[in-house]
Amino acid sequence: MNLELSEQEQIRRNSLTELNALGINPYPAESFPVNVTAQAILTDYNSENHHAFQDVTIAGRIMTRRIMGAASFVDLQDSTGRIQLYIKRDEICEGEDKTLYNTAFKRLMDIGDIIGVSGYVFITQMGEISIHVKSLKLLSKSLRVLPVVKEKDEQVFDAFSDPEVRYRQRYVDLIVNPEVREVFVKRTRLVNTMRNFLSSKGYLEVETPILQPLYGGAAARPFKTHHNSLDMTLYMRIANELYLKRLIVGGYDGVFEFSKDFRNEGMDRFHNPEFTQMELYVAYKDYEWMMDAVEEMVERIAIDLHGTTKVQVGDNEIDFKRPWKRFTMFEAVQHFTGVDISEMTEDELRATCKKFNIETNESMGKGKLIDELFGETAEAKLIQPTFITDYPVEMSPLAKKHRSKPGLVERFEAICNGKELCNAFSELNDPIDQRARFEEQLELGKRGDDESMVLDEDFLRSLEYGMPPTAGLGIGIDRLTMIMTNQQSIQDVLFFPQMRPEKASVVTGATDEEFVALGIPSEWVPVLRKAGIKLPSDLAESNPNKLLHELSGLRKKLKLEIPSLRLEEVSAWCGK
């Protein structure tokens, strides 16, 4: 017997033994073929077609029970929803033996247990579509107590809401909070829509290395790991851009990848150390084309998920209907501040930053300063989807120089709800220029920017063979999901967000062996701990009379089947 268990867990374990004793296997091996779902019954059943629901079999989890003597109502939850069961004693126990109802169902089954039932569908006097149960089978006994969430008239009572437990025990969250399950269904639909969209255009979905000898394609600190046989450092990818471009060099016209990327940076409600991006590269296209493609794709996702281009996100209604607003970066800054920074020198930019209380440091070049200005003055104010185009060349080492605007590159980001949604450019395919850009990055690195990009010789070699003009895109799946499902935190769109490890249950005090060495029978050791005795010194300080009383009390209370104690024994433990 485990004294660490709560009273209710103890009771459920006892029920398990009793079920076994009754010949009811709490974990049967054979399959249980269902022929209907809760959702199907609730939507399809009506007075005309009730004959089609005379013999339904369904399985799910008991979520609430209302027992009224010889009849009971149970809310059964399957993957599609909840359906009420009407269970009558004399229906599920036809003969004299009422054990299955009186003992097994009423006493030994609990909220959280998974059962399978057969019966017919009917409508109760209160007008609720329900299943009149003819037979019932336990499919899995639940040993832990589920949080019970009650609901009436759309109002939820005692919602299971502690974020820590919800994220650590997502399975519980999913069981009791159906809207959470729905968010993740939407996430998958979003990905499917995107995949279908890209596949139908003939682009090839590919996989590229996650473990990379050099990390590239973005500016971020990587996770570092080590390969034993090769005895070399490997990095978890921060992006897959450089590999996908190698595939464009190889002759594919369009490639894309849904990729888990890893960045060793701070965590907040928009950042998780591992996250998902979709990167797309299409040959013979430019960033103008890519803007149209993004609009089309995201608009389609909104329609697939919501049936409309309008999506409620927090207090804002966001409309993804094409075409989206387009601003150059300079126009955006001017629009929100009235200041034209397009012709400014580095010193002027630094002064402008100061004017807007934006911190700067020596490692920031002209491009970084412009980006800061944009980020601080404009980005958060862009709620409706907006393309920001034409970024400074200094901070876009993989983008092609603008066809007509010196100092800028052909790059855009889509901003939505004040946050970056995607990043794209006309890809730089001039190998000489690319090498020069990498070298500039190395210079920035020397100035103290610890996220500047590293030079990838093999990638440069591939460009030297010749890469067609290409448009490339990276789109954050987590953030897009947050917007499309109206979630405030990235943790709410990841099944298992990163967390610090749970505190291991602290085993303070002496080990079992130490207590046994003092002559204490091993079966009494847990009881002793329960009584608050954690160390041999606790024994020495306690009153044997009082301790005996307490231990005997616990023995009785916990119904322990171990030999009782005499005062002399307890005194001996205490050294008295």
Place this chain on the structure above:
RNA sequence: CUCUCGGUAGCUCAGCUGGUAGAGCAAUUGACUCUUAAUCAAUGGGUCACAGGUUCGAAUCCUGUCCGGGAGACCA
């Protein structure tokens, strides 16, 4: 890393200026054959996150630690 709020029963939460812990749901026992936040009666259930300190006495005050939320910093 900084600031801030929090951690009390399985869940949601009370617990004031220190006096050894309370409610609802859940559980147990009983009643109840159309209930639905079922109802009625009785009962049990706690390492008050952890470790120190102050005190005659700490869930409560102080210090430190752990875990989490929020806001920053960082991260385009």
